[in-house]
Amino acid sequence: MTSEIRPVFFISDGTGLTAEGLGQALLSQFDTIPFEKTTLPYIDSVEKAKKAVAEINAAGIECGTTPIVFDTIVNQEVRDVFANCDGFLVDIFQTFLKPLERELGKGSSYSVGMSHAVAPDGQYARRIDAINFALDNDDGARIRYYDQADLILVGVSRSGKTPTSLYLAMQYGLNIANYPLTEDDIGDDQLPDSLRKYKTKLFGLTIDPERLQAIREMRRPDSRYASLKQCQYEVNEVEALYRRHAVPFLSTTERSVEEISARILQVTGKRRSVS
């Protein structure tokens, strides 16, 4: 017998990212249930709320089950509309706001959709600058700005350097360069000249050779580059290089970009400048 499909809604007066983030984390604890997920962002008026409630109720009737509704709406009037929907409400803000108000001894501003608005302190410009830095210093394209880098990611081709650089830039506003360790760089147990000066900024990525082969095979089928033998050789050599020069490193195999990034920050002690 298979489980019935359970509709899930993430409702927000802003982007919906907070409701999605918490909701996904909670639902991942129930991995045998097939969820049908829908995000409804920018529900910032009674009229929009009524339309959303109609959609929730219709989904419940169609599936024959109670929809789960994660909401982060702050405005009381809009929230009231959802109180009467046929869903099971997981009321994220309201649950925690009142106790926080008591603890902090202040009323909250109850302003709508503030959390992903542009921060007033230049955090936004910082992130955009960091994304541009990551793009300009991707894949060893340029090395003359390494003195401005917070970290330089190193690793063999297709080990996950670019997505990780971009994620660290976007999420944390850090300047991340990345440099590919190619056959020219390995084999003599020395760090490439351009990296030696910045040894304390280096962080190594590695990857399971079988996984690397699969990824490279998609890119260049039947090439020497994608052969298991070549992948094993490169991975063995860079791991030996990391160990010899005490470059901290981790494996990207079976890890999401979020997880790789969080672990890099933890290991290097880089401050997370979330806004």
Next chain:
Amino acid sequence: MTSEIRPVFFISDGTGLTAEGLGQALLSQFDTIPFEKTTLPYIDSVEKAKKAVAEINAAGIECGTTPIVFDTIVNQEVRDVFANCDGFLVDIFQTFLKPLERELGKGSSYSVGMSHAVAPDGQYARRIDAINFALDNDDGARIRYYDQADLILVGVSRSGKTPTSLYLAMQYGLNIANYPLTEDDIGDDQLPDSLRKYKTKLFGLTIDPERLQAIREMRRPDSRYASLKQCQYEVNEVEALYRRHAVPFLSTTERSVEEISARILQVTGKRRSVS
């Protein structure tokens, strides 16, 4: 009288992103209080929990106030350590897990740190492919893959196309190309040849000319490119082009990448494929 600094901790057995996301959203409601934020990820043992508690208690003594602690730890033994800390605990998972278990008629798996692990259904590969697509089709560099694009962002230079493309790829796994509308493309009220065929995929970005001038000025000081007159001309022309050809568009001024992306998905009806 200025407010006293209030220490805040985001504690997680995983990346900490969920605790940060919800915590930030809640704290943004108290914008007069200066918070000192610290994230402690991967707290997945009693020993690590005890060290975290010592750090929380020390911060409380130093600031002379009760630290606020947002936690998403699932393991009961690890959670028990935090029950005795001197902080004000905002216990995100526990608050919602029990009611959800009742509603769903199942126990949760209580597995540690599942939410940002690699999804088993190829979502991770999808996101990496989407990031590569965004990079390969950035800034009009290539146009021959536009048939594979979910959306093509258009706009004047420095209106926010690249960060938005990358964010949509990373967060939602969508294939986003982007094409810069330069002086060559505007003035005759026609869409560039390479875009005409893909009219239904176009989404326009625009920006306040004064803001654009400031951004361009940082890139190329005292240039014609960065002059207010040039910025006004380009912005006026592309907005006229959008209206003439019914290309949906929005302003990136004063909006975060998250907000721009969420609104684009809302307007275009693109499915958010969060995992």
